[in-house]
Amino acid sequence: MVGGFRWAAMFPDEVWEHVFSFLPADADRNAAALVCRAWYRIERRSRWRVFVGNCYAVEPAAAVRRFPEVRAAAIKGKPHFADFNLVPSDWGGGAEAWVEAMAEGWPHLEELRLKRMVVSDDCLELIARCFKNFKVLSLVSCEGFSTAGLAAIAANCRNLRELDLHENEVEDNCLHWMSHFPESFASLVTLNIACLEGEVNVSVLERLIGRCPNLKTLRLNHSVPLERLVGLLHRVPQLVDLGTGKFAAQHHPELFSKLESAIAGCKNLKSLSGFWEAGPTYLPAIYSVCEGLTSLNLSYATLQGPELIKLISRCKNLQRLWVMDLIEDDGLIAVAASCKLLQELRVFPSDPYGAAQPISLTEHGLVAISAGCPMLHSVLYFCRQMTNAALLTVAKNCPNFTCFRLCIMEPHTPDYITRQPLDAGFSAIVESCKHLRRLSLSGLLTDLVFKSIGASANCLEMLSVAFAGDGDAGLHYILSGCKNLRKLEIRDCPFGDKPLLDNAAKLETMRSLWMSSCSVTLGACRQLARKMPLLNVEVINERKRGLPLELQPDNCPVEKLYIYRTVAGPRSDTPSCVWILR
Amino acid sequence: MQMVRGYDGGLASPGSVSKAEAAAAEEEEGLVADDVGGGAPGKAGEREEEVLSGDGEEEGEEELDLGLTLGAAKRGKSEPSAARWGSCCRILTAKDFPSLSSLGSPRSPSASSVSSSSGTNLGGGIGTGVAGTRRAAESVSHDVGGSSHPPSQVVVGWPPIRQFRMNNLFNHSKDSTLEADTAVAIKRSNIAGGADGGSKADNGNKDHESRGKVRSSFFVKVKMDGDPIGRKVDLSAHDSYEALAVALELMFHLPTISSAIEASVHGAKISKLLDGSLEFALTYEDKDGDWMLVGDVPWGMFLEAVKRLRIMRTLDANGLGRSIHFGKHFNKVSGLIESDPPA
Numbered sequence: 001m002v003g004g005f006r007w008a009a010m011f012p013d014e015v016w017e018h019v020f021s022f023l024p025a026d027a028d029r030n031a032a033a034l035v036c037r038a039w040y041r042i043e044r045r046s047r048w049r050v051f052v053g054n055c056y057a058v059e060p061a062a063a064v065r066r067f068p069e070v071r072a073a074a075i076k077g078k079p080h081f082a083d084f085n086l087v088p089s090d091w092g093g094g095a096e097a098w099v100e101a102m103a104e105g106w107p108h109l110e111e112l113r114l115k116r117m118v119v120s121d122d123c124l125e126l127i128a129r130c131f132k133n134f135k136v137l138s139l140v141s142c143e144g145f146s147t148a149g150l151a152a153i154a155a156n157c158r159n160l161r162e163l164d165l166h167e168n169e170v171e172d173n174c175l176h177w178m179s180h181f182p183e184s185f186a187s188l189v190t191l192n193i194a195c196l197e198g199e200v201n202v203s204v205l206e207r208l209i210g211r212c213p214n215l216k217t218l219r220l221n222h223s224v225p226l227e228r229l230v231g232l233l234h235r236v237p238q239l240v241d242l243g244t245g246k247f248a249a250q251h252h253p254e255l256f257s258k259l260e261s262a263i264a265g266c267k268n269l270k271s272l273s274g275f276w277e278a279g280p281t282y283l284p285a286i287y288s289v290c291e292g293l294t295s296l297n298l299s300y301a302t303l304q305g306p307e308l309i310k311l312i313s314r315c316k317n318l319q320r321l322w323v324m325d326l327i328e329d330d331g332l333i334a335v336a337a338s339c340k341l342l343q344e345l346r347v348f349p350s351d352p353y354g355a356a357q358p359i360s361l362t363e364h365g366l367v368a369i370s371a372g373c374p375m376l377h378s379v380l381y382f383c384r385q386m387t388n389a390a391l392l393t394v395a396k397n398c399p400n401f402t403c404f405r406l407c408i409m410e411p412h413t414p415d416y417i418t419r420q421p422l423d424a425g426f427s428a429i430v431e432s433c434k435h436l437r438r439l440s441l442s443g444l445l446t447d448l449v450f451k452s453i454g455a456s457a458n459c460l461e462m463l464s465v466a467f468a469g470d471g472d473a474g475l476h477y478i479l480s481g482c483k484n485l486r487k488l489e490i491r492d493c494p495f496g497d498k499p500l501l502d503n504a505a506k507l508e509t510m511r512s513l514w515m516s517s518c519s520v521t522l523g524a525c526r527q528l529a530r531k532m533p534l535l536n537v538e539v540i541n542e543r544k545r546g547l548p549l550e551l552q553p554d555n556c557p558v559e560k561l562y563i564y565r566t567v568a569g570p571r572s573d574t575p576s577c578v579w580i581l582r
Numbered sequence: 583m584q585m586v587r588g589y590d591g592g593l594a595s596p597g598s599v600s601k602a603e604a605a606a607a608e609e610e611e612g613l614v615a616d617d618v619g620g621g622a623p624g625k626a627g628e629r630e631e632e633v634l635s636g637d638g639e640e641e642g643e644e645e646l647d648l649g650l651t652l653g654a655a656k657r658g659k660s661e662p663s664a665a666r667w668g669s670c671c672r673i674l675t676a677k678d679f680p681s682l683s684s685l686g687s688p689r690s691p692s693a694s695s696v697s698s699s700s701g702t703n704l705g706g707g708i709g710t711g712v713a714g715t716r717r718a719a720e721s722v723s724h725d726v727g728g729s730s731h732p733p734s735q736v737v738v739g740w741p742p743i744r745q746f747r748m749n750n751l752f753n754h755s756k757d758s759t760l761e762a763d764t765a766v767a768i769k770r771s772n773i774a775g776g777a778d779g780g781s782k783a784d785n786g787n788k789d790h791e792s793r794g795k796v797r798s799s800f801f802v803k804v805k806m807d808g809d810p811i812g813r814k815v816d817l818s819a820h821d822s823y824e825a826l827a828v829a830l831e832l833m834f835h836l837p838t839i840s841s842a843i844e845a846s847v848h849g850a851k852i853s854k855l856l857d858g859s860l861e862f863a864l865t866y867e868d869k870d871g872d873w874m875l876v877g878d879v880p881w882g883m884f885l886e887a888v889k890r891l892r893i894m895r896t897l898d899a900n901g902l903g904r905s906i907h908f909g910k911h912f913n914k915v916s917g918l919i920e921s922d923p924p925a
Contacts, residue, residue, distance in 0.1 A: 084739030086738065143812070167744060300747075348747065352741050491739070
């Protein structure tokens with residue numbers, strides 16, 4: 001360090017802490033911490049929010065030691081492709097190590113957000129017991145726990161504000177877990193139980209939310225019948241975000257008018273979701289709040305185009321829309337005409353395997369939205385056909401995309417008119433959208449598209465590639481370009497050893513790389529592991545073979561490869577199908 | 583690496599290939615227990631695969647193969663009853679696929695190579711689960727990509743839709759209310775109206791049936807005592823208790839079936855899970871919440887009633903009040919267990 005003038009001592013530590021509190025992003029705080037030892041010391045003692053993008057990148061104890069005052073932690077486990085069953089179920093991502101370390105070193109922890117981790121009931125019990133001021137529990141795409149674990153949370157977290165369970169696999173073994181909230185408990189602001197599969201005791205729920213005056217978000221699961229929704233809404237008219245339960249019932253005019261007035265009574269409603277099994281009958285009951293909606297998730301409702309159009313054209317202030325492809329091009333054209341403030345659109349397939357007659361949702365819908373919605377910046381679009389021309393138009397209309405994910409459901413689908421690969425279309429997207437942070441490719445693609453991406457996608461942080469490319473060059477373009485790339489996930493592409501080895505250093509600048517069903521050999525992985533000690537090179541091989549991996553020859557193909565940077569060295573919880581090469 | 587296998591149209595009898603398979607390959611680890619199972623519903627395609635790879639079927643070769651089953655899913659092709667490859671956990675059933683007879687060379691699923699030591703080639707399901715894809719020189723899908731009625735390929739984890747969403751697409755239709763039934767019936771009739779002049783436009787019952795047939799997957803949770811991680815299995819991927827039990831055994835790494843396979847009429851291997859010789863027994867929870875031994879009722883009724891599965895230690899299963907030897911129906915179907923179980 002620079003001897004002599006210790007300029008950091010010009011101000012007391014508290015002043016620097018106050019200055020650092022204005023740094024918006026962790027990256028900025030990280031940078032500040034590198035300036036000098038004093039700033040390192042001050043910064044670490046004043047950081048109270050920590051985000052760990054890969055739970056294996058650092059030892060839990062080390063993280064806890066470095067930032068002793070943390071109040072809010074967010075941790076992610078399995079690679080993204082675990083969502084699509086590409087990662088073995090016993091791969092890892094267990095939360096115990098983290099929860100134990102946090103219980104030890106962060107007794108004042110208030111918020112814990114876990115994504116794609118295996119969380120046991122023991123973890124939940126530990127959380128419930130050890131963190132006296134626990135306020136926020138958010139579990140997204142997690143598994144391994146049951147409603148018994150939730151009962152422990154309910155019983156012990158006296159100051160709980162948020163219980164946010166999003167798309168988890170929850171074992172249902174404790175029917176009355178909600179009854180474990182004490183009668184004195186009244187602090188809930190968010191309750192999201194949409195992913196629970198079991199019955200919910202609606203009367204208990206009514207009493208619970210009835211005594212929580214600050215409840216803003218309530219997302220029910222599909223077991224809550226429509227009739228009971230009325231009673232629930234009466235207790236929480238201050239609701240801002242509602243996820244309905246089952247949105248279907250026998251037609252009953254009295255129920256309809258009760259529902260209509262209950263919903264109308266929620267004057268602050270901005271977000272609606274749920275709509276399990278929704279049909280046309282009760283949909284008009286929500287018309288009165290449509291004008292105020294900014295977020296609408298109809299992606300679990302198999303409503304048809306005409307009903308959807310009638311509903312959505314009333315939602316003039318909609319910013320986020322999630323919907324099934326049953327909306328079809330006509331519906332999207334109507335959305336483009338009505339929802340001028342739309343920022344995010346997600347269109348999901350109602351028929352992923354093409355078993356039924358095809359839906360009329362094509363590139364035209366996407367083009368219409370791009371033309372009609374100037375504020376659009378995030379798209380997820382599942383369809384069956386696309387053209388380069390359409391993508392060029394979209395690129396021209398929407399230079400502000402931050403997230404563009406197009407999934408043409410049949411792999412290797414070319415431009416259906418010209419029969420050309422879709423290189424030109426996707427290239428136009430990356431060249432036009434200078435702020436693109438996330439991109440998912442599909443359709444027939446050659447190495448050319450990767451050349452464009454490598455050259456132009458300077459803000460790109462996450463790239464998902466499937467069934468694309470001709471050879472090694474494709475991967476090389478990506479790894480030698482895309483200077484902000486953090487996460488790269490590839491499946492079923494003919495990318496081999498050479499680009500990996502040639503760009504080994506790049507891998508240390510990224511959070512992780514996933515490659516499955518590509519052309520990588522064990523030898524290359526071994527070389528990479530030897531060359532790059534700060535990477536964990538995980539080879540996942542689910543087929544039991546005669547020889548253990550250590551004895552396999554270098555030319556043995558690798559089924560699945562997961563490489564991530566880490567300061568923690570090889571992890572100790574690998575299952576039998578995972579080898580960490582050294 | 584491996585030679586790229588060509589696609590010739592030859593079909594082989596499953597029997598001959600599977601011997602080669604058994605000789606060469608080891609037991610496939612039942613990948614991903616879940617739904618993923620491997621997308622090889624493909625019976626025809628898989629057989630072709632096996633012919634080509636029958637000799638020199640090495641372990642190391644299938645990585646790049648994926649359960650792309652264009653050829654496999656030809657409807658209307660008569661499949662010998664022995665060909666229950668696709669019976670392992672996987673995403674689709676062959677009967678869900680539209681006819682692919684327009685395709686030239688089928689893309690076959692890899693898994694064949696990874697089939698287990700069992701007589702039947704279940705590799706289809708499993709190997710593909712592990713994932714690999716073959717990039718054929720001539721990409722068959724080029725031809726079909728733009729067609730108005732695209733073929734369905736069964737590819738693990740594709741299209742990329744989260745399990746929660748998939749389950750909601752298919753499972754909740756099982757418990758749907760009248761309104762939802764009607765809504766779906768309307769959907770089907772709207773969709774089908776163009777094609778066949780509204781013949782499906784009436785009759786909710788008929789639609790309910792056809793809906794049941796077209797539904798692609800029916801996932802239920804499976805948990806084995808002692809294993810903290812639950813899995814999911816696609817029941818619509820199987821058509822018999824044997825197939826399901828075999829799939830589950832592979833999924834949970836239960837003891838492999840010995841190579842002395844009973845040569846039953848169907849050539850299907852006898853599942854130890856069902857014949858009571860293991861320490862585990864397969865049970866299910868029905869709509870009423872009761873736990874029953876699997877095999878009591880005809881398969882179709884089972885599908886209607888089942889909510890989830892559990893592989894129980896047999897000591898516990900005894901408490902269910904039935905013997906380990908499963909119901910009469912199973913006995914009749916398999917013809918393997920001579921005596922009827924005690925009442």
